[in-house]
Amino acid sequence: MPSAASNDRIKHLFLWPAFLVVLLVTLFPLIYALVVSFQAVRLVPPTPARFVGFDNYAEIIQSARFWGSVQVTAVIVFTSVAFQFVLGFALALALHHNVPGATLYRVTFLLPMFLAPVCVALIARMLFHPVLGPVNDLFTALGFEHVPFLTNSTLAISTLIIVEVWQWTPFVILLMLAGLQGLPSEVFEAARVDNISAWRRFRDLTFPMLLPLSIAVIFIRLIEGFKLIDTVFVLTGGGPGTSTETLTLFAYNEGFKKFNIGMTSALSFLFLIVVIVFGTLYLAAAQRLTKRYR
Amino acid sequence: MTNASSEPHVAFKAISKSFGEQQVIPPLDLEINRGEFIVLVGPSGCGKTTTLRMLAGLETVTSGTIEISGKDITDTRAGARDCAMVFQNYALYPHMSVRDNIGYAMKVHGADQSEIDKRVSEAATLLGLDPYLDRKPKNLSGGQRQRVAIGRALVRKPQVFLFDEPLSNLDAKLRVEMRTEIKLLQKRLGTTAVYVTHDQIEAMTMADRVVVMQAGKIEQVAAPITLYEEPANRFVANFIGSPAMNFFDVAIRDGAVHLGDQKLPLPAETAARVGAREKVIMGLRPEHMNGGDHPAELHVQCQTLEPLGAHTLVLGEVAGTKMVAQVAPRFPAQAGETCTVLADMAHVHFFDPDTELRI
Numbered sequence: 313m314p315s316a317a318s319n320d321r322i323k324h325l326f327l328w329p330a331f332l333v334v335l336l337v338t339l340f341p342l343i344y345a346l347v348v349s350f351q352a353v354r355l356v357p358p359t360p361a362r363f364v365g366f367d368n369y370a371e372i373i374q375s376a377r378f379w380g381s382v383q384v385t386a387v388i389v390f391t392s393v394a395f396q397f398v399l400g401f402a403l404a405l406a407l408h409h410n411v412p413g414a415t416l417y418r419v420t421f422l423l424p425m426f427l428a429p430v431c432v433a434l435i436a437r438m439l440f441h442p443v444l445g446p447v448n449d450l451f452t453a454l455g456f457e458h459v460p461f462l463t464n465s466t467l468a469i470s471t472l473i474i475v476e477v478w479q480w481t482p483f484v485i486l487l488m489l490a491g492l493q494g495l496p497s498e499v500f501e502a503a504r505v506d507n508i509s510a511w512r513r514f515r516d517l518t519f520p521m522l523l524p525l526s527i528a529v530i531f532i533r534l535i536e537g538f539k540l541i542d543t544v545f546v547l548t549g550g551g552p553g554t555s556t557e558t559l560t561l562f563a564y565n566e567g568f569k570k571f572n573i574g575m576t577s578a579l580s581f582l583f584l585i586v587v588i589v590f591g592t593l594y595l596a597a598a599q600r601l602t603k604r605y606r
Numbered sequence: 607m608t609n610a611s612s613e614p615h616v617a618f619k620a621i622s623k624s625f626g627e628q629q630v631i632p633p634l635d636l637e638i639n640r641g642e643f644i645v646l647v648g649p650s651g652c653g654k655t656t657t658l659r660m661l662a663g664l665e666t667v668t669s670g671t672i673e674i675s676g677k678d679i680t681d682t683r684a685g686a687r688d689c690a691m692v693f694q695n696y697a698l699y700p701h702m703s704v705r706d707n708i709g710y711a712m713k714v715h716g717a718d719q720s721e722i723d724k725r726v727s728e729a730a731t732l733l734g735l736d737p738y739l740d741r742k743p744k745n746l747s748g749g750q751r752q753r754v755a756i757g758r759a760l761v762r763k764p765q766v767f768l769f770d771e772p773l774s775n776l777d778a779k780l781r782v783e784m785r786t787e788i789k790l791l792q793k794r795l796g797t798t799a800v801y802v803t804h805d806q807i808e809a810m811t812m813a814d815r816v817v818v819m820q821a822g823k824i825e826q827v828a829a830p831i832t833l834y835e836e837p838a839n840r841f842v843a844n845f846i847g848s849p850a851m852n853f854f855d856v857a858i859r860d861g862a863v864h865l866g867d868q869k870l871p872l873p874a875e876t877a878a879r880v881g882a883r884e885k886v887i888m889g890l891r892p893e894h895m896n897g898g899d900h901p902a903e904l905h906v907q908c909q910t911l912e913p914l915g916a917h918t919l920v921l922g923e924v925a926g927t928k929m930v931a932q933v934a935p936r937f938p939a940q941a942g943e944t945c946t947v948l949a950d951m952a953h954v955h956f957f958d959p960d961t962e963l964r965i
């Protein structure tokens with residue numbers, strides 16, 4: 313047996329490489345970006361870095377485009393996550409209770425999640441094409457011709473929400489199904505013997521027992537949703553105008569179209585703050601909800 | 607509660623159950639009287655739980671009918687059968703307090719809050735749960751959880767209690783206490799109870815009548831003492847009693863049992879009843895080898911002695927058959943030597959070697 317002391321020294325050998333890698337790839341860029349966010353840095357045309365204090369932040373906060381993108385992001389994320397959760401939970405319940413054909417659905421329901429978001433967006437662009445797309449054909453058959461799915465701002469946001477829901481509902485299904493299958497079956501059998509209706513079993517047993525999982529699933533989807541960029545980039549490019557520009561797309565446009573690096577860094581930090589604020593509020597609310605059941 | 611009518615409270619009529627191709631319960635008939643405590647006992651996998659779950663409505667019936675109070679409930683859904691079930695792993699609602707667990711079904715069915723409170727506190731007092739009413743199940747011990755599960759069943763005042771091995775997750779001491787409690791409770795309430803266990807001691811101590819099952823088949827239905835004294839066949843004889851009964855291949859000639867080269871005289875009436883036979887199985891319980899009304903000397907090749915205090919077990923061989931004898935604590939025997947026990951021939955059982963039925 314090696315002595316406790318030598319064991320102690322060996323542990324550094326295992327700890328430090330990982331720690332250094334984390335330091336290098338996360339912490340260092342983060343600090344660097346923070347520093348840059350207080351400077352005026354332009355790559356095109358190149359200007360020397362100049363310390364400007366909170367000017368970048370002030371400028372962003374005063375820009376209507378920023379608040380517009382916050383609003384667009386919030387609308388897309390909250391609406392689509394709500395639909396994803398309700399739809400995903402419902403489908404997971406159906407699969408769990410082995411509705412006819414469940415085995416077929418089990419596979420097909422999960423497919424969208426395995427596609428790269430860019431592919432999904434490209435597929436969606438074809439589907440929603442205002443002249444050639446099958447969705448247009450459907451609407452034409454119903455008497456609405458050439459609906460401008462991607463060029464009318466309200467419709468464009470709705471389309472983005474639909475694509476998000478289509479792609480990420482499977483994720484909710486998968487996790488909720490796992491949760492359902494982990495629930496103790498005797499508890500529900502006891503309720504059945506005690507003449508508790510299916511609806512009350514769901515409301516009083518399934519839902520509260522899966523509440524912690526639901527909170528986690530929604531949280532993951534919210535955080536992921538805030539980072540939404542690829543589908544928007546391909547489908548609408550933020551248009552018409554900037555009416556579907558999300559926070560990440562806004563940052564991308566600032567950084568890689570205008571090469572305004574200082575501004576982009578400041579935007580990233582504001583983005584981080586927005587996510588942290590939303591996240592904290594959400595978790596606080598969730599905690600109050602679960603406390604009722606603990 | 608007690609209904610004077612002689613019709614059975616619960617009746618299984620030619621009930622069978624298959625999972626896919628595999629038949630686990632061949633057609634089975636069983637009648638349970640009102641207020642009776644029936645215990646289904648048998649080795650693991652013999653179909654006790656399946657039988658109970660068919661009665662509860664949690665498992666469909668492949669063929670046959672089940673009646674409660676003369677009414678066919680074979681296709682009635684579980685909730686409408688007015689049974690209450692207690693599960694092996696308690697099956698409590700994990701996010702509800704003890705109070706809510708016990709009162710939940712009443713609340714859902716729209717009972718008055720005052721009525722719920724009254725019955726919950728009655729049940730809690732009866733089961734000694736008063737101090738724990740506001741705790742969650744995870745903060746209770748196994749015995750307390752099982753009490754909550756029992757409380758949840760009894761506040762509903764069901765027609766039939768169903769228990770599926772409710773005590774097997776508890777430690778030995780608690781199990782002994784709880785089995786007395788459950789039995790007393792059932793007698794006090796007078797509710798018909800069907801209780802499943804694999805533990806023959808639990809079955810013997812709790813039941814009014816015991817149903818011994820093997821591979822889905824009912825081997826014998828009888829009062830505990832009858833099972834012990836008059837087992838219907840070799841399986842029941844072997845299953846009931848601890849240590850288990852010894853079985854020897856013997857012949858009966860001239861009113862005596864011939865076991866190897868030993869000869870054990872039988873009481874006259876037993877010899878007359880069984881008659882002369884060249885090949886028969888003799889069953890002799892370990893506790894009937896310590897003298898008695900009709901003792902016969904039996905020489906045993908003693909292999910091990912197990913002194914248990916109140917008595918000693920002699921593990922050995924007779925004519926190549928392994929056997930156990932339960933004798934007095936200071937019985938003069940040495941491991942590795944031959945000793946002589948006194949077999950009580952008034953208590954031997956004989957079984958047909960082909961059908962294994964009692965003779």
Ligand SMILES: Nc1ncnc2c1ncn2[C@@H]1O[C@H](COP(=O)(O)OP(=O)(O)O)[C@@H](O)[C@H]1O
Nearest residue numbers: 625630648649650651652653654655656657802
């Ligand atoms: N859902 C099921 N599917 C297939 N076989 C089952 C199922 N439930 C029980 N069985 C089989 O039925 C037999 C009886 O099981 P069970 O009633 O649980 O036995 P016991 O409770 O007496 O231990 C076992 O052989 C078991 O494997």
Ligand SMILES: [Mg+2]
Nearest residue numbers: 654655656771
């Ligand atoms: Mg069982």
